Amino acid sequence: MTGLKVLIVDDARFIRDLVSKIVSSGFPNSEVKAAEDGEAGRKMMMQHQFDIILCDWEMPGLSGLEVLQWARQQPNYQKVPFLMVTSRGERDYVLQAVQSGVNDYIGKPFEPSHLIDKIKTWLAKGGETSSVARRRAAEMLAAEQKTQKPAPKKPKGLAQLRLGGGVHRCAVKDLTLQQVRVAVKREDVIPAMLEATVVDIEQADGSTVQLNGFVRAVEAHEPKVDTAFLNVDVLFVDNDPEKMALLSRYIERMNKSTG
Structure with a gap:
């Protein structure tokens, strides 16, 4: 796909390098940028317009969920596909991401072909998220509040x-x-x-x-x-x-x- 602009956000260097290599191989004419953490990713999104975001969840400082929530508040990123590339798959994590407007999950470890297929699928669909799905996720989270663990403390x-x-x-x-x-x-x-x-x-x-x-x-x-x-x-x-x-x-x- 000519002119595709992809942003990869992950604080693990080897994951950034791996995903960059896979995307560049699957989309030879694409422009791929990588950010070392959530705050760096947010700044890149303010400076450039990307066609799709591939973001880790757990990062020091600004988490992937916080990057997602910020992105969905920006007019130019409300409909851009946002995929979480993460080892996190617990129910409450998934519900939080759906409520915040994530489009899909890619679990670590993953096959290169699976990642490429996901990117192609969401580029074709577009990243506008279902208001019904987001509302349903919020309702399910609210119903589980009594059994959820306290939110992790912010780093000092x-x-x-x-x-x-x-x-x-x-x-x-x-x-x-x-x-x-x-x-x-x-x-x-x-x-x-x-x-x-x-x-x-x-x-x-x-x-x-x-x-x-x-x-x-x-x-x-x-x-x-x-x-x-x-x-x-x-x-x-x-x-x-x-x-x-x-x-x-x-x-x-x-x-x-x-x-």
Whole structure:
């Protein structure tokens, strides 16, 4: 299809590369752009007009669901096909996505031919979602509120974890002057115990506090073998007074904003 413009949003680099390769192979004359997280994807959608969006669900910061909800509020993206490429398939996740205007799910792992067929189908159909389906999903969600688990807490900030295998974006779950707990996507990396690392904690002004440390603990974010995220505890080894002062101010602001 000549001139097809596709946006891929996923914080796992190898997934971005894989999906980009599949789309470029299936649609040789297409223009494919990739965003490393939800916020980057939202900014690209503000700068360009895409014909279809392929978006991961679970990402640090702005989730795929939040990207979808934002897109459906934009006049130029209300009818653009939006497909979730995700390992999430639980009933409440599906209902939330349908209520918000998703067009389809593509479960990980997937066959390249299946992805291409889905894209062709929704390009032919168009992305306008059924108001009846959205209303029905909302009613079903409301009926299940009593049995649903509490919504996950928002991350306290964003950071980068620099390990031997590369740089990985993560969400800050807890932070003190001695250590940090971050959520890392399992698809990216499984850190090793006692592995040396550098944590770049992002500041509101765009700067970072860089702290040296080592991996103290790694655990599954959810009590199941296919958990999508890992919790990683990093113990700091820096004694730099300037770094500690910056970190202290960051923690104070963070506690005020999340308190």
